[in-house]
Amino acid sequence: MHYAFDFWMARTHPELPWCRYADDGLVHCRTQHEAEALKAELQTRLAECHLEMHPTKTKIVYCKNGKRKGKYANVKFDFLGYCFRPRLVQSFRDMSLFCGFNQAVSPSALSPLKEYVNQMLVAWMMRKFKRFKGYKIRAIRFLQRLAKERMDLFVIWQIGRTGKFA
Secondary structure, eight states: IIIIIIIHHHHTTTSSOOOTTTTTEOOOOOOHHHHHHHHHHHHHHHHHHTTTOTTTTTOOOOOOSSSOOOSSOOEEEEEEEEEEEEEEEEEETOEEEEEEEEEEHHHHHHHHHHHHHHHHHHHHHHOGGGGGGOOOOHHHHHHEEEEEEEHOHHHHSSSSSSOOOO
């Protein structure tokens, strides 16, 4: 990828900021027309090197925020386990809220963490309470009911599905 992408970008498009990690990359364009032209050029370049872009992962995304208010179909993308999309952000200066294009852990990267927290809760319950000692399924069912009734107990339960307990 160094030769196929990095050197080529530096030589042919030095004005465009970009980043790459392994075979995943991002290029920041100023207009949709510029992005579409670059995508076509890059497809040709990669084909010359016997490579191709992933058909579902490759897309043009509009980085919508408080200053860029256009309406486009794609306004979010995942990169290296983070989901970038328009989000409500609080200013550090005056604590006001505004729309920013920011990152947060992507739901797929968060799933293993949710499962780990739930498994640790099951193990803790089995150690802490006699009625669950040696009864893993009973502890799991209790936590599943609790997660449905009292999602507010753990932030990890408030974010989408609660995840697996077993």
